[in-house]
Amino acid sequence: MLEIKNLHATVGGKPILKGIDLKVADGEVHAIMGPNGSGKSTLGYVISGREGYEVTAGEVIYKGKNLLELEPEERACEGVFLAFQYPVEIPGVNNTYFLRAALNAQRKYREQPELDSMQFLKLVREKLGVLHISDDLLHRAVNEGFSGGEKKRNEIFQMAVLEPSLAILDETDSGLDIDALRLVAEGVNRLRSEDRSIIVVTHYQRLLEHIVPDVVHVLSDGKIVASGDASLALKLEDEGYSWLEQGGIGAVAG
Amino acid sequence: MTHSGAHPLIDQWTDEFHALPIQGGPDWLQQLRKNAAAEFALAGLPGRKTEAWKYTPLRVLERRAPAIGEAGRTMLLEEAFPEPVSRVGAVVVNFENGCLCGDLPETQDGISLLPLSEGLQVFEQKLQTLIPSIETTGTGRMFAALNTAFLQQGLVVHVGKKVQAGTLQLRWAFSPQGASKLGNVRILVLLEEGAQLDIVEQFQSAVETAGTLNIVTQVELGRGSSLVQTRILRESDEAVLLTSTQVEQGAESSYQYNGFDLGGGLVRHELHSRLAGEGAQAGFDGAFVLDRKRHVDNHISVDHAAPGCHSSQFFRGVMGDRSRGVFNGKALIRPGADGSVVRQSNANLLLSGLAEIDTKPELEIYADEVEASHGATVGQLDEEAVFYLRSRGLSDAQARRLLTSAFCHAVTDRLADRELADRLSGMIDVVMPESMLTGEVGQ
Numbered sequence A: 001m002l003e004i005k006n007l008h009a010t011v012g013g014k015p016i017l018k019g020i021d022l023k024v025a026d027g028e029v030h031a032i033m034g035p036n037g038s039g040k041s042t043l044g045y046v047i048s049g050r051e052g053y054e055v056t057a058g059e060v061i062y063k064g065k066n067l068l069e070l071e072p073e074e075r076a077c078e079g080v081f082l083a084f085q086y087p088v089e090i091p092g093v094n095n096t097y098f099l100r101a102a103l104n105a106q107r108k109y110r111e112q113p114e115l116d117s118m119q120f121l122k123l124v125r126e127k128l129g130v131l132h133i134s135d136d137l138l139h140r141a142v143n144e145g146f147s148g149g150e151k152k153r154n155e156i157f158q159m160a161v162l163e164p165s166l167a168i169l170d171e172t173d174s175g176l177d178i179d180a181l182r183l184v185a186e187g188v189n190r191l192r193s194e195d196r197s198i199i200v201v202t203h204y205q206r207l208l209e210h211i212v213p214d215v216v217h218v219l220s221d222g223k224i225v226a227s228g229d230a231s232l233a234l235k236l237e238d239e240g241y242s243w244l245e246q247g248g249i250g251a252v253a254g
Numbered sequence B: 001m002t003h004s005g006a007h008p009l010i011d012q013w014t015d016e017f018h019a020l021p022i023q024g025g026p027d028w029l030q031q032l033r034k035n036a037a038a039e040f041a042l043a044g045l046p047g048r049k050t051e052a053w054k055y056t057p058l059r060v061l062e063r064r065a066p067a068i069g070e071a072g073r074t075m076l077l078e079e080a081f082p083e084p085v086s087r088v089g090a091v092v093v094n095f096e097n098g099c100l101c102g103d104l105p106e107t108q109d110g111i112s113l114l115p116l117s118e119g120l121q122v123f124e125q126k127l128q129t130l131i132p133s134i135e136t137t138g139t140g141r142m143f144a145a146l147n148t149a150f151l152q153q154g155l156v157v158h159v160g161k162k163v164q165a166g167t168l169q170l171r172w173a174f175s176p177q178g179a180s181k182l183g184n185v186r187i188l189v190l191l192e193e194g195a196q197l198d199i200v201e202q203f204q205s206a207v208e209t210a211g212t213l214n215i216v217t218q219v220e221l222g223r224g225s226s227l228v229q230t231r232i233l234r235e236s237d238e239a240v241l242l243t244s245t246q247v248e249q250g251a252e253s254s255y256q257y258n259g260f261d262l263g264g265g266l267v268r269h270e271l272h273s274r275l276a277g278e279g280a281q282a283g284f285d286g287a288f289v290l291d292r293k294r295h296v297d298n299h300i301s302v303d304h305a306a307p308g309c310h311s312s313q314f315f316r317g318v319m320g321d322r323s324r325g326v327f328n329g330k331a332l333i334r335p336g337a338d339g340s341v342v343r344q345s346n347a348n349l350l351l352s353g354l355a356e357i358d359t360k361p362e363l364e365i366y367a368d369e370v371e372a373s374h375g376a377t378v379g380q381l382d383e384e385a386v387f388y389l390r391s392r393g394l395s396d397a398q399a400r401r402l403l404t405s406a407f408c409h410a411v412t413d414r415l416a417d418r419e420l421a422d423r424l425s426g427m428i429d430v431v432m433p434e435s436m437l438t439g440e441v442g443q
Helices: A040-048 A072-077 A095-109 A117-131 A148-162 A178-191 A206-210 A231-239 B008-019 B027-043 B059-064 B116-122 B124-133 B139-149 B176-180 B383-390 B396-412 B418-431
Strands: A002-011 A014-024 A029-033 A053-062 A080-083 A090-094 A166-170 A197-202 A215-220 A223-228 B091-096 B111-115 B153-159 B164-173 B181-191 B196-203 B212-221 B226-233 B240-249 B254-261 B266-275 B281-290 B295-304 B310-319 B324-333 B341-350 B356-365 B371-379
Touching: A002 A040, A014 A040, A014 A053, A014 A223, A029 A040, A029 A231, A040 A053, A040 A072, A040 A080, A040 A166, A040 A197, A072 A080, A072 A095, A072 B383, A080 A148, A090 A095, A090 B383, A090 B396, A095 A117, A095 A148, A095 B396, A117 A148, A117 A178, A148 A178, A178 A197, A178 A206, A197 A206, A215 A231, A223 A231, B008 B027, B008 B059, B027 B124, B027 B139, B059 B240, B111 B116, B116 B124, B116 B153, B116 B181, B124 B181, B124 B212, B124 B240, B139 B181, B139 B212, B139 B240, B153 B164, B153 B196, B176 B181, B181 B196, B181 B226, B212 B226, B212 B254, B226 B240, B226 B418, B240 B254, B254 B266, B254 B295, B254 B418, B266 B281, B281 B295, B281 B324, B281 B396, B281 B418, B295 B310, B310 B324, B310 B356, B310 B396, B324 B341, B324 B371, B341 B356, B341 B396, B356 B371, B383 B396, B396 B418
Parallel strands: A029 A197, A029 A215, A080 A166, A166 A197, B091 B164, B153 B181, B164 B196, B181 B212, B196 B226, B212 B240, B226 B254, B240 B266, B254 B281, B266 B295, B281 B310, B295 B324, B310 B341, B324 B356, B341 B371
Antiparallel strands: A002 A014, A002 A053, A215 A223, B111 B153
16 A cells, blocks of 8 residues: 655755655554654655655655655545644635535546535435534534534544545544544544555554554654554553663564 | 816816716706816826825726717617626616616616606705715815716615615626726615615626726615615726715614625725714625736725714735735724724735735724724735645645635625525636636745
8 A cells, every 4th residue: 555665854954754664555554653743743744745845765655656746636536635633724615515525526536427416415424424423514614613523523524535545644632532532533443444544643542542553653753663563552651752762672673 | 178287187078078068957966067077177186196096096097088978878788788696586777888778677666766867856855965965075086076077877766764675786787889988877875764775786798898987876874774785896807997885874774885896907996884873884895806907996984973883894805916906994983973883804815926905994983982893914825724625635726716715705604695695606716717826926
């Protein structure tokens, strides 16, 4: 699905990613953990193509294609989805209208017929039911006045409708209470499938109790310094990130 | 013939006035025309030194030097006018190059719709007070003086006590004969106590014409009456439109202006309301979407002359290419107008480094217990929002178009007539050209 090789990126001239190597196979869920400022969000933005994030070396190969050559919307149409840490409020743009425009833009790109409003509404109601989200969300402006939990659920809802092949969830757990966290995690788990890979970016282990990853990576100062199975997350929970600086990598790497 | 020597265009119009003085109407009107002719000649053409006009140069008009007078009608109604925009059942009145087309439609009891000449006979007493009440002195008021000097074409609308008159649609179109002329029109609206009327004005021509209109609208609202005036401008870049609207409001009356300047090359709206009776309300809403070298100027002034009145101004502007927008919103709260509430808001999006907006809210308060808020903002599209939309699959142009439309929909969302609001939202989406929405010119 995704292969990142020696990825270096700068933001405003400042190096943030300093040689990332990462391989995500079809259907796998990877967690990327790390302290603040380690480059977790930057990785998500580089993969989704945000302006201002300059790749200075390395490559990102997605389904055999060089992702870095594509515009953000082309990446989306190819099946890449970023669930934002801070979903943007867009007053005046209706949530349903926006999502249908997005889905149809993607369908058009893939040479699939566009959905009319009736077909779209049917699809949306199906997804809402599965995610336990109320209809009310559809009639509001995109994220405007949403609570933190509603914003995150709206991201997962968009993901459910757009059905990406590669989803990056950027700190989807931040700012959520335990009930909201459970709902969001449940939504993500329902979207796990053999042909969909998910990268969960998080600071804390608690989300990973609900979304159990196949592989856990630790990102520190722009590099992956450790990789392991789900138990690595527990170790981080117990010991914090401080051992990274103390050269304790060898103890867990493997 | 004596010339002021001030400006060739003023001399031209003064010559026209003396060569072919407009006849008809009562003596007081003849005298009024003469006085007004002297006033516009004395005032001269507004220029950079005229405070109220300093951001709105009149070079197009000077080059064009249109003659005043009737261009005559030549096109069939259905050829000259696009589809009416208002709801089914509206009474439609058509103006070609500023001239009334054909006979006026029948109206229900309690509503009079008359050409100016007839209106002057039927409602002379009221009009003798109303017509001269518009300010015609000074350079800033030159076009009002011009309008009075050449007062001949126009419409009188009268709605009787407690009559709900429904929608009156005025359609304004140019035809090629209008290219060298200036259409000079007066609209007079009288609403008796408790009367209600919606006016929808549509400015749109089937044939692109370098026409010019100078429209003065005078409104008198009786106690508890209500007028909604919605103006939809979809003219070509060649069109020049100068309007001046003056509303005199009785107690508990309500006036709502909704302006959608989605076309026209040089557009100037002067909107003035005097809240003369206690508890009156005036709202001025508008959206202007400009591209190429178009210029739209909205000059609003509200005079709170009685206690407990509310006024609001809510304008959104979008400027791309080399266009220029002007917004001047003024509210005056006179001594004794206690308990007044004033809201002003003008937000603007500049989509090009070469576009310009001059925005100026003005508040003058001489009363107590006044609640006032005002704000003017100028900004660019939120790039984070653009990226958010693109990350979901929308193209850069689609994302910018969507965000820009949404910015203007804040105005249509306030319309009471939801059907019209939907149609206007659709129109706004259509007039947003791709060329003005490329990210590169955003800075």
